[in-house]
Amino acid sequence: xxxxxxxxxxxxxxxxxxxxxxxxxxxxxxxxxxxxxxxxxxxxxxxxxxxxxxxxxxxxxxxxxxxxxxxxxxxxxxxxxxxxxxxxxxxxxxxxx
Numbered sequence: 723x724x725x726x727x728x729x730x731x732x733x734x735x736x737x738x739x740x741x742x743x744x745x746x747x748x749x750x751x752x753x754x755x756x757x758x759x760x761x762x763x764x765x766x767x768x769x770x771x772x773x774x775x776x777x778x779x780x781x782x783x784x785x786x787x788x789x790x791x792x793x794x795x796x797x798x799x800x801x802x803x804x805x806x807x808x809x810x811x812x813x814x815x816x817x818x819x
Contacts, residue, residue: 732814
């Protein structure tokens with residue numbers, strides 16, 4: 723758990739490294755999970771490209787309508803990058819292994 727002051731206490735994060743051409747599909751999948759509060763897209767070097775805050779109460783269908791321009795921008799970014807890192811901030815407690 724990080725000491726990020728913008729992150730509420732009942733959240734946890736994970737980092738996913740994927741190929742650039744998988745970015746849009748993976749973001750859609752993460753948003754559909756419903757417990758994601760924020761996505762931070764970074765270059766493989768760690769430089770932040772975009773942060774996407776997601777509201778806790780937004781219905782999944784509404785999220786994709788609102789996110790259409792963001793997904794279009796991510797698609798353009800993905801075409802330029804071989805690899806990206808996604809930091810995913812989830813609500814609730816982390817899963818127990």
